């Protein structure tokens with residue numbers, strides 16, 4: 078395929094990520110600071126081009142490199158592999174997975190887990206994945222998708238990964254579902270985050286925490302996923 082002979086960052090003929098772009102991504106400028114999600118790259122400029130090439134250009138080979146950047150960022154942020162029991166990802170919709178032939182978040186998560194020496198498991202499934210599409214896209218745009226967790230993750234400390242975070246609602250919803258299924262700690266990470274996400278970190282609808290309540294597994298879901306801060310080990 079002719080596209081694979083171009084760099085995803087600068088389009089020059091050559092490897093899928095040229096040396097110049099590789100160095101540029103290793104020391105990104107303008108990385109948004111967020112306490113909500115650990116991200117390796119700003120979703121802007123060259124990094125954005127690379128991510129779009131990964132997502133829509135079928136450049137799966139980028140997953141290894143992007144995972145390496147995210148692992149470096151997680152470690153710099155204080156993560157130790159002993160802090161996490163299992164790595165998972167926020168799955169894309171079945172429709173998109175079918176269109177692209179792969180789930181980019183899964184590709185990154187599997188490589189992140191391998192590089193950290195941790196197991197990677199499919200734990201999350203989008204609600205309504207097999208139901209009618211009408212209306213769900215709009216709801217997801219507003220509130221993020223809702224997820225079911227399988228199998229149960231009682232007592233587990235989970236690292237959940239997405240490729241690009243824009244509003245943060247997908248990872249928040251995944252975090253919420255994992256905690257309701259018994260996870261005691263959920264850390265959220267993404268390859269890239271939009272600058273707007275970090276700046277407007279409080280613009281999403283907030284829901285009061287009911288942290289003292291037991292959280293039975295239930296099919297009833299809140300209309301808006303509750304935002305829970307990432308718990309960090311002392």
Ligand SMILES: [Zn+2]
Nearest residue numbers: 084087095098
């Ligand atoms: Zn390049």
